[in-house]
Amino acid sequence: MKPVQFSVASKLVGDAAVIYPKGYLNNLSGESLVNECGIYIRRGITKIVVNFSETDLINSIGISLLLQIMEDLRNIRGTICCTNMSKFLHDTFEMLGLLQHMIVFPVESDAIKYLKAGTR
């Protein structure tokens, strides 16, 4: 099976950026995920939702890139929400102790609702 070339799409929903990584997050092409989040952070966005519906697998390189996003957000007292995670992704984050540093929702709409409620 040919691996899916990693790519990133995004959109702004209210004051939150929703990021859609697509493919296996396992090499330097994953830097585009950090760059995409960086664009929103530089624009003053402090809430980021990463929808993992099209990313089933991640390796140590992907974890490192995710840590970078988490730290960038931590530096501006921002929030990162992760949604639509596969069991593998969820178990990996749990095993590494990363779940305490992010807010996890089953689906994207739940994360958006949560972030909207937080701004009221």
Add this chain to the structure above:
Amino acid sequence: MSTELKRALYNLSALADLGQETPSENAFHEKMQAVFYVITGTFLANKGAILSYDGSSKKLDALTQKGFTPADLVHLGAEELMALEKNEPCLAKDALFLAVIGAEVLVPLWVRDQFIGALLLGDKVTAGSYTAEDLELLKIIATQIAITLNHHSLFIDLSDKLGENHRLYEEMRRIYHGTIQAFAAAIDAKDAYTQNHSHRVAKYSSAIARELGWNDNDIPGTSKGYTLPGTSTTSESSR
């Protein structure tokens, strides 16, 4: 599956990632960046650096780094690192200079008796401390990085030597053609009857060689236009 087993599998997978990145055909900087991500992703380090030792300037250069400032890294003296145990992780509690720059662990990188550089890591993002298993894994990873850096250094040396050999060869070729020309000119000057004979011989030899399909590189002396009387500079050995 227990957390310990999952962690062990993750560590194994990180070693596999490292094994995939180090021999890759990526440019050296990209390779080291990928290796650096593998390390920070494996140990969840908030800071880190891969430092390379330049034997001529006796200084450490950051090949890739995150979270440290150049001023932090200036505090790391190569002599100080060379005094530490080879390829053995050293924790900040055992080396105060690490605490000064905000590093948690350092591994001096060696290949046999050659100091290659150092691997530096900060605290874990998850605020946990480095376990004995982490340090064991770090030692394995550090050894691999040391070998990769050493290979790169050997490759650069070899490239430099190849360039130098090529330069010497071209110089020797130039001297050889100069000598031939000098001989030919001297012989032509001595005997008016054979004047320009060598020039004509070279010209005809080159024309024949070209007609036979030889390219200019195989026909030495074509640009010089001279050869010794009764000889041809056309290279027989290349055929």
